[in-house]
Amino acid sequence: MMKEYEVILSPVDGSEQSELAFKKAVHVAKKINAKLVIAHVIDTRAIQTPSGFEGNFSDEIIRQTKVMMDYHEKIARDHGVKDVETVVDYGSPKIMIAKDLAVKNHADLIMIGATGLNAVERLFIGSISEYVIRNAPCDVTVVRTDLENYSKF
Structure with missing residues (x-):
């Protein structure tokens, strides 16, 4: 018999695609009584200035x-997920999600949006979800639809 997923990693970045994935992760976590780890990676490359990190700017991003x-x-929690943890980390989102956060949190499933906020990186380097699919040590579900399986795009 197949073992149920125990820890679902749900990376969020505020994009519509990550919200679709988050909603499905909540639904699945509740249904199978899994722990839900909600993660956000602050891309340090995006906030660094020539003189380093600007205090007020960084403080606002953290807030x-x-x-x-x-x-x-x-x-x-309002939707009935009993075991919820939030994680904020710093670095390259795709590397942190695929390698560090998945391992540190013992994720056996990552539910990620098809695209996120960083269109420039996607154009030149490849999408975060593409990198996660290729490098994560666990199963990855790329979410493109809402809870009724309708595409918003």
């Missing part, structure tokens, strides 16, 4: 991230 993570945790 906005906390608001976003609190919101997602509340949604998950």
Whole structure:
């Protein structure tokens, strides 16, 4: 008999695609009684200036991230997910999701949106979801549809 997933990693970045994936991750986690790890990676390359990291700018990003993570945790708990954890980390989102966060949190499933916010990186380097699919140590589900399986795009 196939073992059920125990830990679902749901990376969020505020994009519509990541919200679709998050909603499905909440649904699946509740249905199979899995732990839901909601993660956001602050891309340090995007906030670095020639003189380093600007204090006020960085503080605002951290404040906005906390608001976003609190919101997602509340949604998950309100929908009946019993075991919810939020994680904020720094670095390259695709590397952190595929290699560090998946391993550190013992994820056996990553549910990720098809595209995220960073169109420039996607154009030149490849999408985060593409990298995660190729490099994650666990199963990856790329979500393109809402809970009724309708595409919004």
